[in-house]
Amino acid sequence: MNGTNLLKIALRALANNKLRAFLTMLGIIIGVASVITMLAIGQGSKKSIQQQISEMGSNMIMIHPGADMRGGVRQDPSAMQTLKLADYEALRDETSFLSxxxxxxxxxxxxxxxxxxxxxxxxxxxxxxxxxxxxxxxxxxxxxxxxxxxxxxxxxxxxxxxxxxxxxxxxxxxxxxxxxxxxxxxxxxxxxxxxxxxxxxxxxxxxxxxxxxxxxxxxxxxxxxxxxSALTEDMTDYATDEISTILRRNHKLKASDNDDFTIRTQQELSTMLNSTTDLMTTLLACIAGISLVVGGIGIMNIMYVSVTERTREIGLRMSVGARGVDILSQFLIEAIMISITGGIIGVIIGCGASWIVKSVAHWPIYIQPWSVFLSFAVCTVTGVFFGWYPAKKAADLDPIEAIRYE
Structure with a gap:
């Protein structure tokens, strides 16, 4: 049996059970819409952060008193008074990489x-x-x-x-x-x-x-x-080294002493914020993706029920020459169609939800094309993976036993 006939049979079967088909794809719709929305919000935030940092100046460097606090250890208040006007004047007069x-x-x-x-x-x-x-x-x-x-x-x-x-x-x-x-x-x-x-x-x-x-x-x-500000973004590292040398000299720090000041560049800030945004986006997308798994389980259950209800139909088709691979293909096509249709609706709803978030909450969004293609790919895989077991069960039925099924 050719693919066109299998597609027609699958469409007819879904058309005869519209409500069941819609309820089956509901989990896929919610999952895809959630993933699209979460990724759009996450990527929008990332691009907005990058734009803000660019507007602030990618060659900007910030110097703060006290040692690096990334370890989370509270410092003595006097440690936050290490930057003096003399340090500013030395940096102003002696540096060659600052504009x-x-x-x-x-x-x-x-x-x-x-x-x-x-x-x-x-x-x-x-x-x-x-x-x-x-x-x-x-x-x-x-x-x-x-x-x-x-x-x-x-x-x-x-x-x-x-x-x-x-x-x-x-x-x-x-x-x-x-x-x-x-x-x-x-x-x-x-x-x-x-x-x-x-x-x-x-x-x-x-x-x-x-x-x-x-x-x-x-x-x-x-x-x-x-x-x-460094002369150029490429000279930022040279500028930070120069700043560190001058401040360590002014503060009379020995080679074995830790810095009593902290230097932060815009590149460091950008990397840190992007990493945090990427992590949060991934976590939110994974949580939203759970709906896809739930939707896939729903497809498997409904297809299993469908196979049981259509056992006699399967037996009759086999008795007039349908092969096991034809039955397998038919039910797989039904599962994939449910998944892809749910994916299309989910993408539309996800894009709409993203637009609402942007319009109402004034939150930056950015929908990347790869997220849409990924959603369709995941939907196809979901349909094949969760539709395989009931489709294989249908293909393995004995025609005689299937015809006798009440």
Missing amino acids: AISPNVSSSGQLIAGNNNYPASVNGVGTEYLDIRQLTVENGDMFTEADIQSSAKVCVIGKTIVDNLFPDGSDPVGKIIRFNKIPFRVVGVLKAKGYNSMGQDQDAVVLAPYTTVMKRLLAVTYLQGVFV
Whole structure:
């Protein structure tokens, strides 16, 4: 019997039991839709993280006080005060692989303008911070080196701060805002950047001269970090080696001493976040894939029932010349058709669910073509694997016994 006839027989059998066929493929539909959605969310998050890191500058390097904390051991508070202004000045004056450098200190508190207030942090930075973080002043100007030298009470604010402190739409440049009772004059407004992939509002930012934050807000002589940019992404490793050499010299560390500072590159951050995202995506896809296994078991059970109900039909077909391989092929085709049809519906539902997640939750999604092809491949394998046993059982029936079956 040729393949066309077997396909017609399989289609006729499924058409005669539409509800049963739909209920059988329901597990496949749910499984495929879940896998497609989970992969789309995971890959979308990964691409969004990569884009955010690229926007931050792939050649950015972050230096923090204290030894590497990846071991999870709590350090003495004094270990977090190892970066000094002298370290920043040495890096600024002596390095040859850096294009920009900025200290970083931060103080949290309440911003007040008139009757409006907003909780925020004031970041003390240098003038090159905008270049390092790829920020742009949209209105007004960035504070100057003269402001840094005089510890001037000036600041540059983000769009979220503007919207909350000046809801009437007035121009904030030149206005006075208070932070922990200290007045700051707004000299500029940053161009809006929106939320990043980790849900952080990049516009809820206040920048001030680092000397102002250190002296007037925190009363400290140490830095909380230093941000730098390598000349190019390819020179990042050279830059980190140079930074390490200068800081170890400044801190008078012996060859046997561990670093009392931590250097992080954007490549390291990207690798870590991508690994975490890939792991979570794989776990979620595996959990969703359990539905495919459940759907496959459903196919096997329903096909087994179908073989039992159609025992006499099988016997009659064999008695008029149908071979065992014809019976086997017929039931396998039915199982595969159920799986593939369920897969098609599942892909459509999965794509729709992904679009809903993007539209309603504003979560980035990305549906890769290979995930769709993989779903169809898994559906085909599921149909063959779980349909084989009932199909083989049908093919092995004795024609005489099958005809006598009541």
